[in-house]
Amino acid sequence: MSTPPTDKDLLQKCRLEIEAKLGWGDPQAWTSQDFELLSERILTDTRIRISVSTLKRIWGRASYTSEPNTATLNALAGFLSYDSWRAYRQAAAGVVSPSPEEPKPAVRSARFPFYGLGLAGLLLGVFYFVRPAEAPDPDQFSFDSRPVVKGIPNSVIFRYDASKSDADSVFIQQSWDDRRRARVSKNQHEHTSIYYSPGYFRAKLIVGNRVVKEHDLLVPTDGWLPLVIQEPVPVYFRSEEAVSDSVMRLPASLIEKKGIPLQPQTPWTSYYYVKDFQGVKSDAFRFETELRHEFGEGSAACRKMQVLLLTTDGVYLVPLSAPGCIADLSVMLRNELVSGRDTDLSAFGIDSAGWTRLVLEGKNGQLRILVNGREALRRPAAKDPARIVGMVYQFQGTGAIRNVALYAGDTPVFTSLKGQ
Structure with a gap:
């Protein structure tokens, strides 16, 4: 049996396929604008933005101290027309859905005549305890913001309510850029963040790995x-x-x-x-x-x-x-x-x-x-x-x-x- 590819192997394969799709030649010769363009193309195709700095790290053009997160991997796979990184991994490993087969006769034990029923109950119990968490209900959360001044730099006060979250991981993200994400307490209700550049942003309240609330935020200049x-x-x-x-x-x-x-x-x-x-x-x-x-x-x-x-x-x-x-x-x-x-x-x-x-x-x-x-x-x-x-x-x-x-x-x- 062949050894399944490692995450490192998969990422290398994914990079090569993206390079082939783009047709831009040797990635070592790509400019910063090429990476900006790639970021925009991934956003257009997947609605997920990967920052230029992250793309440079993935392509070995900047130092990388950690592995890409799941959202980044999903976006890369989505750019190659896969539903998710898991689907990309399964395709690379040659995993396909099993074809229907004739049911095999159950093997019964004389000592445990109800083994099949017991196994079904056990599996139901396991599923109950390990089933994926339900998506949080956005109506249980609130999220708004207010810039403090007109001009830059500008502090923005975010008011939120995530007290009904089942997850302890709650984040406020300034915009599409996941580098501008800060962890907050689900039991608190205010968080202040600094915007160093003006613009039109979509701030997000994230619970676990799901965006539960987002709103548009204009950070204006005071003239030029x-x-x-x-x-x-x-x-x-x-x-x-x-x-x-x-x-x-x-x-x-x-x-x-x-x-x-x-x-x-x-x-x-x-x-x-x-x-x-x-x-x-x-x-x-x-x-x-x-x-x-x-x-x-x-x-x-x-x-x-x-x-x-x-x-x-x-x-x-x-x-x-x-x-x-x-x-x-x-x-x-x-x-x-x-x-x-x-x-x-x-x-x-x-x-x-x-x-x-x-x-x-x-x-x-x-x-x-x-x-x-x-x-x-x-x-x-x-x-x-x-x-x-x-x-x-x-x-x-x-x-x-x-x-x-x-x-x-x-x-x-x-x-x-x-x-x-």
Whole structure:
């Protein structure tokens, strides 16, 4: 009899199958954006997000001190069209459902004439004591939250009631990212957590390994917020430091003054404006802006930059880069991913020396993206409209933005940095 595969063997097999499905070549050459893209594709296929850092650890690109948890394994298996990691394990071991056979005569014992009945009773008893726990009833729990201030960093007070939980393991998770999970007492009713970045999150109350309650949570900015991305806490700048003559930019000299090196690994700079733009929905909107990359040295030679529109259901992400780097780009249209690996995204390759005019428009059931007046991509819009709740600009290195405008239909709702 062959030895069943170990978990280590199965994980290696799973990685190889995912690599074959993706067709991206040697994973040792994958970039951080490749892992971000993989995370988004797994989310699209399975509705479960695996963080980029976890994916890097699974692929041996970062140190790993523990094995992947069950949710992560289930997501990997789901990406390969299996119901669960258990189903993947059974398939790898060649386990199939037994075919029906003719019933065999029962072997009775003269000493124990009711052995069959006794065994059935025993099995029922064992099942009673080891049967899986019933799923908790969500109506027995409550969960809400309140941000303390307007701005970032921001502490959020969560109020919850998990006192009727049969499990001792109760957690509050800030968002989809399981690294932002904290264990709480089921007998307490408040927990405070810090959000270091603004955005639109779905906070979760988890009992055992089940999400019993979740709600949307907007953590807004107080106007524009420029920052340099770092873990776990970004480096913040005042908007007054970054705005001059109706242009927002963080000069390389200002970033280095904060002690942040731009080489050899170039950090990403972000400009956030997060609020609920009441009345602006994804089925009838127009967003216009101009942006320019301003640091293309060393590892930032691709001059990557991207614009994100946050919504209550997913995100619009429009990437731009030097023309030679478009294969690394991926467009996100709320929950639809368009990859430069299998789609011509050459219209998103631009000359970063000048200003780029970008337009996103949702109208008449269509979503259009225009780059410098040219239609770069058109797709059917998602059927369920979502509210637009923020905008984010991100630059590998640094860059500048100006002439920002958001419309509900043809009605202007928000304008900023209006100048030339």
